[in-house]
Amino acid sequence: MLHKLKNWLNPIQLPQSDDFIRRLPSLVIGEGMLHRGNITLLEYAIQHLPEQGSVVEIGSYGGLSTNLITHLLQKYHKNHLLFNCDAWIYEGYKDHLGESGPGIDGRDDVSRTDYALYLKNAFVQATRFLHPQRLPHSFHLRSEVFFQKWQQNSPETDLFGRTVTLGGPIALAYIDGDHSYEGAMSDFEHTAQYLVKNGFILLDDSADHLPFGSAAMMREIKQDRRFRVINKNPNYLIQRVG
Numbered sequence: 001m002l003h004k005l006k007n008w009l010n011p012i013q014l015p016q017s018d019d020f021i022r023r024l025p026s027l028v029i030g031e032g033m034l035h036r037g038n039i040t041l042l043e044y045a046i047q048h049l050p051e052q053g054s055v056v057e058i059g060s061y062g063g064l065s066t067n068l069i070t071h072l073l074q075k076y077h078k079n080h081l082l083f084n085c086d087a088w089i090y091e092g093y094k095d096h097l098g099e100s101g102p103g104i105d106g107r108d109d110v111s112r113t114d115y116a117l118y119l120k121n122a123f124v125q126a127t128r129f130l131h132p133q134r135l136p137h138s139f140h141l142r143s144e145v146f147f148q149k150w151q152q153n154s155p156e157t158d159l160f161g162r163t164v165t166l167g168g169p170i171a172l173a174y175i176d177g178d179h180s181y182e183g184a185m186s187d188f189e190h191t192a193q194y195l196v197k198n199g200f201i202l203l204d205d206s207a208d209h210l211p212f213g214s215a216a217m218m219r220e221i222k223q224d225r226r227f228r229v230i231n232k233n234p235n236y237l238i239q240r241v242g
Helices: 019-026 036-047 064-075 112-130 143-151 181-194 213-221
Strands: 054-058 082-086 107-111 137-140 155-157 163-165 170-175 195-203 227-232 236-240
Touching (some): 064 082, 112 137, 143 181, 170 181, 213 236
Parallel strands (some): 054 170, 082 137
16 A cells, blocks of 8 residues: 555664665665564565575565565575565555545645556666566566466566466565455465465564554464464564464
8 A cells, every 4th residue: 555654663773784775765765665673574584484485575666675575585595586566556645535636645736647657667667776687576466366367377477578477385475565454364365375384474564553454364363373473573474384
């Protein structure tokens, strides 16, 4: 969701030894969209990835988390493929109140369509610039369509002009798409269908204090015997155990 704000109070300290991660928020659009606690959780998950499976990211925005994940895969010498998708649809702060117009928040002269295209182009440009030798397989798709194609083992052409067959096991999923209960649950269940044993899911905006549907869903997942909580920081990283 393009309108959500993150809690940046008392941010998690970044690893002092990794200057690229410290620099990344100033290189790529989306600093306010990636909680710093997620960086620590992603780093742990990637360090401990199962050998089998791909990495899947639901929700790409301007490419900050995509380039972070790619950097961490390279840093820890992981050869897992990265697949991601985003619908690139702008949602305003007051859309849920029925107060939506053709422009972005407070700016009728900047259209939603143009802004969404700007973000998509920024994602492509940043990823080409920072990781030209390790581009992800990125798709302009809603997550439900992405998972439908994943289930069908469908050959698709990504944003970088390469054809790849979707599908197969998943070792890590970073779910940062629709934060409604229904949307987050759909993304979670689709991911869980393919998640290998000891594979990880990081669910954004799942912290206990947040009002999002993804946080409400997390309270249910904690009772799911297929998974265990690895850490919360303050969002939850869980691992498949059965």
